[in-house]
Amino acid sequence: MHLSSLKSGRAGRARSKRASRIAACTALVLSAGMLLAAPASADDAKGADAPKAVGSTPRMDITGDGKSDILYQTREGYLFQSVGTSVADYPFEFHDPNDPGNRIVYKDIIAPGDLQGDGQPELLTLTASGTLTLHPCVGMDPTGGRPTWSGEGWQKYNKIVAPGDLTGDGHNDLIARTPSGDVYLYVSTGRIEGQPFEPAVKVASGWDAYDQIVGMNDSTGDGIGDVVTRTPAGDLYFHAGTGDPSKPFKAPFKIGYGFDTYNQLVGVDDVNGDGNGDLMGRQANGDTYIYRFSGYGHYRARIPGTFGWQKAAMFVGAGGNPDFGKRSVMGVTSDGSGYWYDSKNNGEFFARESRNAFPEGWVRVASSLGDDGRADNLWVRNGILYIAGHRIGDGWDVYNDLIGPGDLSGDGAGDILARDAEGDLFLYQGNGLGTALAAKVKVGYGYDTYRHIVGAGDLTGDGRADVVAVAKDGTLYLYEGTGKASAPLKARVKIGSGFDIYSKFAAVGDLNGDGKTDLVGVNGYGDLYRYTSTGTGELSKRVQIGYGFNIYKALY
Numbered sequence: 001m002h003l004s005s006l007k008s009g010r011a012g013r014a015r016s017k018r019a020s021r022i023a024a025c026t027a028l029v030l031s032a033g034m035l036l037a038a039p040a041s042a043d044d045a046k047g048a049d050a051p052k053a054v055g056s057t058p059r060m061d062i063t064g065d066g067k068s069d070i071l072y073q074t075r076e077g078y079l080f081q082s083v084g085t086s087v088a089d090y091p092f093e094f095h096d097p098n099d100p101g102n103r104i105v106y107k108d109i110i111a112p113g114d115l116q117g118d119g120q121p122e123l124l125t126l127t128a129s130g131t132l133t134l135h136p137c138v139g140m141d142p143t144g145g146r147p148t149w150s151g152e153g154w155q156k157y158n159k160i161v162a163p164g165d166l167t168g169d170g171h172n173d174l175i176a177r178t179p180s181g182d183v184y185l186y187v188s189t190g191r192i193e194g195q196p197f198e199p200a201v202k203v204a205s206g207w208d209a210y211d212q213i214v215g216m217n218d219s220t221g222d223g224i225g226d227v228v229t230r231t232p233a234g235d236l237y238f239h240a241g242t243g244d245p246s247k248p249f250k251a252p253f254k255i256g257y258g259f260d261t262y263n264q265l266v267g268v269d270d271v272n273g274d275g276n277g278d279l280m281g282r283q284a285n286g287d288t289y290i291y292r293f294s295g296y297g298h299y300r301a302r303i304p305g306t307f308g309w310q311k312a313a314m315f316v317g318a319g320g321n322p323d324f325g326k327r328s329v330m331g332v333t334s335d336g337s338g339y340w341y342d343s344k345n346n347g348e349f350f351a352r353e354s355r356n357a358f359p360e361g362w363v364r365v366a367s368s369l370g371d372d373g374r375a376d377n378l379w380v381r382n383g384i385l386y387i388a389g390h391r392i393g394d395g396w397d398v399y400n401d402l403i404g405p406g407d408l409s410g411d412g413a414g415d416i417l418a419r420d421a422e423g424d425l426f427l428y429q430g431n432g433l434g435t436a437l438a439a440k441v442k443v444g445y446g447y448d449t450y451r452h453i454v455g456a457g458d459l460t461g462d463g464r465a466d467v468v469a470v471a472k473d474g475t476l477y478l479y480e481g482t483g484k485a486s487a488p489l490k491a492r493v494k495i496g497s498g499f500d501i502y503s504k505f506a507a508v509g510d511l512n513g514d515g516k517t518d519l520v521g522v523n524g525y526g527d528l529y530r531y532t533s534t535g536t537g538e539l540s541k542r543v544q545i546g547y548g549f550n551i552y553k554a555l556y
Helices: none
Strands: 070-073 079-082 108-113 122-126 132-136 149-151 159-164 173-177 183-186 201-204 212-217 226-230 236-239 253-257 264-269 278-282 288-291 328-332 337-342 353-357 362-366 376-381 384-387 390-393 399-406 415-420 425-428 441-444 450-454 467-471 476-479 493-496 502-509 518-523 528-531 543-547
Touching: 070 108, 108 159, 108 173, 122 159, 159 226, 173 212, 212 264, 212 278, 226 264, 328 362, 328 502, 362 399, 376 399, 399 450, 450 502, 467 502
Parallel strands: 159 212
Antiparallel strands: 070 079, 108 122, 122 132, 132 149, 159 173, 173 183, 183 201, 212 226, 226 236, 236 253, 264 278, 278 288, 328 337, 337 353, 362 376, 376 384, 384 390, 399 415, 415 425, 425 441, 450 467, 467 476, 476 493, 502 518, 518 528, 528 543
């Protein structure tokens, strides 16, 4: 088996708890920059130095040295804190009695900063099923403190952001965006137990125009949190905080373009000591660049950061909608052997690994049906469905296809679509554990006209799971997810043609680190092609990323 530009080695997986902290954040090369007075490109270098301003406390100063640290989650779900280019990253674990086996892969991690005024930061973890949990860092060690609060129902948002203090009361707040673009403010109460946030208040709408929302802390020197947003086209906007909880942001103004070169934008707080929150952009190859903000809401010329950051499947403080549930594809041979290709997070795969065998029946791969973030095998043998080895029930031989695109009903749990020989489509809602399915509900018909039906996450940028289908004539259709169990898919929209050249076709989840699902197809020669999602329901031009895949009878 061959893949272009693949390494056979895999990084070791550390699980030991950290024994010490090094008081240094990720090394960044800083140089003098120039203030921009008008919108500029992502690599522009014009302007003049701005005066220094007094900023607020870094939101993620875990080491206690007054500097913001970088925390990230790998594609396997392991957490690490970066402490510099010449020092190995430290494993980072939460003391969570609800997850003694460390099986939960967090959908997102948010760093609101010091919520209770004791000089130590808090962290918020979000599960796919919508549980938001507050973790205090006790003695600069998160493993020393138990969670102090949890709230459910947060899956209704596609993005939760910690922008800093939006009300001027000295406590950092949260904002959360719905798929329709409405923004809600959660004002901090200054407590980490009981009720750490006031009830949500709607403060903006139309923010579905942005595919990245980045909390900057204070970038203008007034002590109020600010936000940067990006459109799918790469335009960058600055939203200055007002301090007014009823209208926390001034009208946005465009400050740059060409930022679609980055698959993630991350708020890194003040990296150069001028008191203003700064921005980091990561490219698909893992290279990062730093944008130091002036006290006027504009950025100076970008400077190189560090490389190798494709290792981060998710940054704490990242602006994109978090993806969840699948970052891989499985090739199945004619004898039922299953070989997995895991994402490098840069648009390519690691070398294959042999993990499964299905000598009888047939198999599909679903995006995670629980909170563990790992893709689940759907194996039908003698009419019995097994999910990740657990028997679910019989009677499944009436179906010829199963699709597990993620959460279709809006409850945070992964679901399954089943197609029968007549072409009827049925929804089975998951229970969030991967151990049971609700009674089926018919949600469509005429699906026997498709040669492939696949899905593994979000194609349109709204955070909802979508489905794509290849017709027998090669036309590619998008079925956008609604988040409603009664009608989980919108009417189909044509997004491509000529896809009948692929004998194998699969949705792999996020392959290039931008949080949106990507597609792969294998032609008659065995060549593997990637179609990257733009986040608008369209696909970028295909790129060949492998060959020799005609040894498989199918990809899932």
